[in-house]
Amino acid sequence: MTPQTTVLPEQMCLRCGHVYDRASNFENDHRPSPGDFCVCIRCAYVMAFNDDLTLRHLTIRELIEAGNDPDVRRHVAAVRAIPEELQANERRTKN
Numbered sequence: 001m002t003p004q005t006t007v008l009p010e011q012m013c014l015r016c017g018h019v020y021d022r023a024s025n026f027e028n029d030h031r032p033s034p035g036d037f038c039v040c041i042r043c044a045y046v047m048a049f050n051d052d053l054t055l056r057h058l059t060i061r062e063l064i065e066a067g068n069d070p071d072v073r074r075h076v077a078a079v080r081a082i083p084e085e086l087q088a089n090e091r092r093t094k095n
């Protein structure tokens, strides 16, 4: 199964300001829908999609739900691993 990419309205991560215009699921072909969680590919901040697929901060209830959701936790961990690998590659090329 190949992850599908969905084009979104251009917007920024609500924490780091990374600009988005698309979203993908790492593990399946699920496409974003209102109320789904979204993990920033740069900083791993967890947000949710509004009805128009723009991003919003989580409510307290959603924050608790996301923290207990194994899918969200796995995606956060995967995103957090990306910068470490890139940083390691950067260090290797400078030495």
Ligand SMILES: [Zn+2]
Pocket: 013, 014, 015, 016, 017, 018, 040, 041, 042, 043, 044, 045
């Ligand atoms: Zn971010």
